[in-house]
Amino acid sequence: MNNNFSNRIQDQLLGSFRGKSVLVTGAFGFIGSHVAARLHALGADVSVLDVDAAPTRPSLLNEQGLRSLLRVHEGSVSDFPLVRKIFSERRFDYVFNLAAHASTVEKAIEDPLETFAVNSLSVVAMLEAMRLAGNVPTMFFHASTDKVYGELNDAAYLEDDPLFAEGLYDTAKMAADAFARSFHRVFKIPTVVLRMCNIFGPYDMNIQSRLLPKSLAALFAADTPEAPTLYTGSQGHSRDYLYIDDLVNCVLLLTATPACQGEAYNAISCAHQTTPEMMQALWSAAQAEAVHFDPVRAELIRKNGIRRVAAQNSEQVLTITRQHLNSDKLQAAIAYQPQVTLEDGLRRTAHFYRAYFEGQRQSGPVAQVASA
Numbered sequence: 101m102n103n104n105f106s107n108r109i110q111d112q113l114l115g116s117f118r119g120k121s122v123l124v125t126g127a128f129g130f131i132g133s134h135v136a137a138r139l140h141a142l143g144a145d146v147s148v149l150d151v152d153a154a155p156t157r158p159s160l161l162n163e164q165g166l167r168s169l170l171r172v173h174e175g176s177v178s179d180f181p182l183v184r185k186i187f188s189e190r191r192f193d194y195v196f197n198l199a200a201h202a203s204t205v206e207k208a209i210e211d212p213l214e215t216f217a218v219n220s221l222s223v224v225a226m227l228e229a230m231r232l233a234g235n236v237p238t239m240f241f242h243a244s245t246d247k248v249y250g251e252l253n254d255a256a257y258l259e260d261d262p263l264f265a266e267g268l269y270d271t272a273k274m275a276a277d278a279f280a281r282s283f284h285r286v287f288k289i290p291t292v293v294l295r296m297c298n299i300f301g302p303y304d305m306n307i308q309s310r311l312l313p314k315s316l317a318a319l320f321a322a323d324t325p326e327a328p329t330l331y332t333g334s335q336g337h338s339r340d341y342l343y344i345d346d347l348v349n350c351v352l353l354l355t356a357t358p359a360c361q362g363e364a365y366n367a368i369s370c371a372h373q374t375t376p377e378m379m380q381a382l383w384s385a386a387q388a389e390a391v392h393f394d395p396v397r398a399e400l401i402r403k404n405g406i407r408r409v410a411a412q413n414s415e416q417v418l419t420i421t422r423q424h425l426n427s428d429k430l431q432a433a434i435a436y437q438p439q440v441t442l443e444d445g446l447r448r449t450a451h452f453y454r455a456y457f458e459g460q461r462q463s464g465p466v467a468q469v470a471s472a
């Protein structure tokens with residue numbers, strides 16, 4: 101990151117969050133853990149709420165020894181009595197809603213009711229609990245997704261486009277996105293919504309389901325690497341990608357900007373890639389990582405290549421073909437450009453997962469992964 105820019109952002113965020121009381125939901129997940137860790141590093145007084153906060157769970161908060169420094173609530177964001185208790189006992193300056201029951205499309209199909217309860221109703225539960233307690237925060241951040249728009253027909257999604265979500269995960273996120281904005285319009289509660297693209301980086305433990313961790317598991321989890329799988333059905337798909345550190349900066353800057361309340365913003369991205377392009381770039385990054393630490397594995401990764409499989413999604417998985425966000429509104433609001441390129445982000449991601457799976461193979465605790 102450019103040093104002057106990085107220092108300016110750091111100063112701005114220190115000024116906004118040092119000494120502030122914050123709550124992060126879904127804090128043991130991928131994005132929530134990075135947001136909570138960064139807020140702690142900025143000197144905020146961090147509370148977290150997650151339905152699965154077990155001390156042994158693979159999460160940045162557990163593996164970097166952060167959990168003992170935070171106030172941990174274990175429970176569900178959709179448990180209204182619990183949420184009422186938390187918000188009546190304390191006023192948080194900032195609330196970051198990063199919990200999701202099914203943060204992947206396939207999992208939502210397994211349990212639509214729970215998906216709606218956690219991904220939509222919980223937003224109403226939390227905002228209503230704060231309102232009833234008279235403990236309204238300075239800003240409530242809600243994590244939304246580009247999937248709320250549905251299929252892309254124009255060059256890029258704009259915030260004012262109609263929302264045409266169709267899949268179960270997408271529709272639940274669309275309802276939450278609308279509720280967050282509605283609570284601002286009706287009750288003047290300061291809320292801000294960020295519609296995020298595909299985020300990647302260390303500690304995404306959705307290893308069974310998401311393209312990057314799943315592919316890196318194929319390459320590094322077993323003693324002998326397997327070829328990562330590219331489904332022919334996804335060959336025509338394209339997505340925006342953003343490295344986790346850049347996302348965290350955007351989330352914090354947006355939340356700290358009072359003029360953003362009541363608004364929804366599209367995220368920025370470091371690259372727009374077709375799925376085969378992304379897979380190729382990841383495969384190259386994994387090879388380059390392996391060359392340094394395990395040349396035999398690197399050669400096998402090269403030889404195996406990428407496995408192309410002709411498989412259809414279940415008809416119930418409604419996959420959007422093309423997703424691309426116009427981020428002019430966000431850039432005008434927070435003056436932020438991605439600092440980590442796709443190449444560098446993939447290098448750091450491959451570095452993390454190689455070390456993570458190596459630690460798993462040696463069946464010891466996951467070694468501290470040196471930041472790349």
Ligand SMILES: NC(=O)c1ccc[n+]([C@@H]2O[C@H](COP(=O)([O-])OP(=O)(O)OC[C@H]3O[C@@H](n4cnc5c(N)ncnc54)[C@H](O)[C@@H]3O)[C@@H](O)[C@H]2O)c1
Pocket residue numbers: 125126127128129130131132149150151152175176177178197198199200201202203218243244245246273296297298299300304305306
């Ligand atoms: N990762 C992405 O690329 C991406 C893209 C767009 C939007 N999002 C949204 O960002 C948010 C965070 O995603 P993520 O990638 O960190 O997901 P994740 O699956 O890694 O983390 C979700 C967290 O929520 C927790 N959770 C689940 N049910 C809960 C409940 N009932 N109460 C409290 N906590 C609960 C989980 O235990 C987990 O820690 C989600 O709302 C997701 O929809 C993510």
